[in-house]
Amino acid sequence: MSGYATADGLEDVWKYPRPPALERVALPVRIVFAGQVIAETDAAFRVLETTHPPVYYLPPQAFATGVLMAAPGRSYCEWKGEARYWSIRAGGREAARVAWGYPDPTASFADIADHVAVYAGPMDACFVGDEQVTPQPGGFYGGWITRNLKGPFKGGPGSMGW
Numbered sequence: 607m608s609g610y611a612t613a614d615g616l617e618d619v620w621k622y623p624r625p626p627a628l629e630r631v632a633l634p635v636r637i638v639f640a641g642q643v644i645a646e647t648d649a650a651f652r653v654l655e656t657t658h659p660p661v662y663y664l665p666p667q668a669f670a671t672g673v674l675m676a677a678p679g680r681s682y683c684e685w686k687g688e689a690r691y692w693s694i695r696a697g698g699r700e701a702a703r704v705a706w707g708y709p710d711p712t713a714s715f716a717d718i719a720d721h722v723a724v725y726a727g728p729m730d731a732c733f734v735g736d737e738q739v740t741p742q743p744g745g746f747y748g749g750w751i752t753r754n755l756k757g758p759f760k761g762g763p764g765s766m767g768w
Contacts, residue, residue: 607746608661610622610648610654611708612756614755614756615679615754616754616755617754617755617756618755618756619654619656619657619658619659619757619759620656620657620756621656622654622655622656622657622658623654624655624656625655625657625685625714626654626655626656626685627653627654627655627745628651628652628653628654628714628717628718629651629652629654630649630650630651631650631651631652631662631734633648633734633735634646634647634648634692634734634735635647635648635650635662635664635668635732635734636732636733636734637664637724637729637731637732637733638729638731638732638733638754639673639694639696639697639699639701639729639730640696640697640698641697641730642670642696642697643670644669644673644694644696645664645665645668645669645670645681645691645722645724647665647667648677649664649668649719650662650663650664650665650668650691650721651663651717651718651721653686653715653718653721655685656684657676657758657759657760658742658747658759658760658761658768659742659749659750659751659752659759660682660749660750660755661723661747661748661750662723662724662732662734662750663707663718663721663722663723664721664722664723664724665720665721665722665743666720666721666722667684668722668749669722670688670696672695673694673695673696673729674692674693674694674705674722675692675693675694675695675700675747676690676692676748677692677693677702677703678691678703679691681706683708685714685715686711686712686715686718687706687710687711687712687715688709688710689706689707689708690706690707690708691703691705691706691763692704692705692706692707692722693702693705693748694724694728694729697743697755701728701729704724704725704728704729705722705723705724705725706722706723706748707721707722707723708720708721713762714748721722723740723748724748724749725745726739726742727741727745728740732750734750734752737752737753739751739752740752742759742761743759743761743762744760744761744762744763745761746761746763747760747761749761
């Protein structure tokens with residue numbers, strides 16, 4: 607996997623860098639919502655930031671036609687730049703403002719221009735390879751936790767000041 611492994615073979619999120627790093631994902635990534643596969647790719651990236659599980663960014667063509675709907679609002683990341691948001695609609699269901707991306711990211715993150723990240727919690731399931739991920743705690747950050755990660759992870763109660 608990456609150079610952040612510990613002696614026990616796990617990736618320690620406390621060894622992830624700040625500013626964050628960007629790397630390609632070696633495994634396929636899949637997102638299921640409303641009982642449908644709404645996104646699938648073997649060309650995802652992940653952003654690795656100290657104390658956070660990775661955030662996965664999928665190319666826009668990975669998403670089924672019509673599932674991403676522009677949502678209001680913008681936010682700013684000191685590392686990646688200005689983000690825009692999407693809602694997801696499929697199978698008669700909608701999850702509001704659950705996806706985001708950077709149309710014009712900073713130079714360090716140019717590879718994820720127009721890619722889309724999705725909060726795992728509102729989805730039926732998100733997968734890295736064959737493993738179903740666990741959402742990063744707290745609902746603010748969008749990391750995906752896999753069993754190869756070692757925490758604790760930012761996002762739970764009392765961790766906003768880390």
